[in-house]
Amino acid sequence: GAVVSQHPSWVICKSGTSVKIECRSLDFQATTMFWYRQFPKQSLMLMATSNEGSKATYEQGVEKDKFLINHASLTLSTLTVTSAHPEDSSFYICSAMTSGGSEQFFGPGTRLTVL
Amino acid sequence: SQQGEEDPQALSIQEGENATMNCSYKTSINNLQWYRQNSGRGLVHLILIRSNEREKHSGRLRVTLDTSKKSSSLLITASRAADTASYFCATRKNAGNMLTFGGGTRLMVKP
Numbered sequence: 001g002a003v004v005s006q007h008p009s010w011v012i013c014k015s016g017t018s019v020k021i022e023c024r025s026l027d028f029q030a031t032t033m034f035w036y037r038q039f040p041k042q043s044l045m046l047m048a049t050s051n052e053g054s055k056a057t058y059e060q061g062v063e064k065d066k067f068l069i070n071h072a073s074l075t076l077s078t079l080t081v082t083s084a085h086p087e088d089s090s091f092y093i094c095s096a097m098t099s100g101g102s103e104q105f106f107g108p109g110t111r112l113t114v115l
Numbered sequence: 116s117q118q119g120e121e122d123p124q125a126l127s128i129q130e131g132e133n134a135t136m137n138c139s140y141k142t143s144i145n146n147l148q149w150y151r152q153n154s155g156r157g158l159v160h161l162i163l164i165r166s167n168e169r170e171k172h173s174g175r176l177r178v179t180l181d182t183s184k185k186s187s188s189l190l191i192t193a194s195r196a197a198d199t200a201s202y203f204c205a206t207r208k209n210a211g212n213m214l215t216f217g218g219g220t221r222l223m224v225k226p
Contacts, residue, residue: 006157032212043203044158044216093157097212102146104214108157 003027004096006107013084014115020080021110023094029074030096034104035067038091050077084114121204121217129225134191136220138204139184145207147180148214149189152201161189161202196226 003026013019023033032051036044048064050056050071058064068080077096081088091111095104122137138147146165150158164171164180164187171178177190191198201221205214 034213036216041221043218046213046215049213091155095158095214102207103148103160103163104212106150106158106160109155111155 002103002105004030004094004105004107006092006094006110008110009108010111010113012113012115015085016083018080018082019084019112020078021092021094021112023077023079023096023107025075025096025105028096028098028105030077031074031099032097033071033077034095034097035069035077035079036093036095038093038109040091044093047079081112084112086114088112089114121202121220123220124218125221125223127223127225128194130194130196132194132224134194134198134222134224136189136202136204136222138187138189138217140187140204140206140215140217141185142206143209144182145209147178147187148205148207149176149178149187150203150205150216152203152219154200158203191222194222194224196224198222198224 005024007022035047038044047062048056048058050069052071052074056069071077091109093109095106097104120139148163149161152158162173162178164178175192180187201219203219204217
């Protein structure tokens with residue numbers, strides 16, 4: 001149980017385009033989902049926390065207009081990187097947790113490469 | 116922002132040896148968790164230790180927590196080549212659900 005999927009697993013896009021990444025909890029309802037970014041050989045940096053049905057809370061330094069997060073249902077959150085640039089190339093990982101839960105379940109990640 | 120610092124940043128050992136990784140953090144916590152990440156993959160949860168626990172075991176893994184020193188260690192005994200991965204500690208504060216990750220230790224186990 002407690003499986004989180006991400007789609008796509010990798011994406012290559014041209015500079016200036018927008019890319020949407022999906023994060024799904026497959027066998028549980030996730031009241032809270034988290035989005036992380038990880039650069040090569042570095043740790044995970046939390047970008048934002050999203051609760052179902054409400055606006056996401058962004059970490060300091062993360063542009064909310066550039067990284068659009070939608071958590072429309074208890075099993076799906078999406079991250080849209082708008083007007084992507086090469087510096088946005090990174091590994092994006094989501095995680096999900098249930099209400100009152102203590103463990104986050106992580107997705108397999110999405111590698112974004114912006115040319 | 117990153118709270119935890121891990122030590123060492125990289126560790127190379129021979130198969131069969133033990134591997135010890137350390138993690139330090141700055142604020143009070145509810146629990147501390149260790150994760151494993153194979154190159155280019157997602158995170159796998161290894162073990163969770165609560166702030167009122169001092170030691171926990173899971174198979175070949177042994178985790179200690181010293182809240183007075185704000186530090187934790189992960190010991191992998193009898194390492195295998197398949198243990199080669201990056202290991203991260205993550206802390207959860209007393210309030211909220213957010214996890215804060217340490218910098219990670221890249222472990223290489225040579226066959």
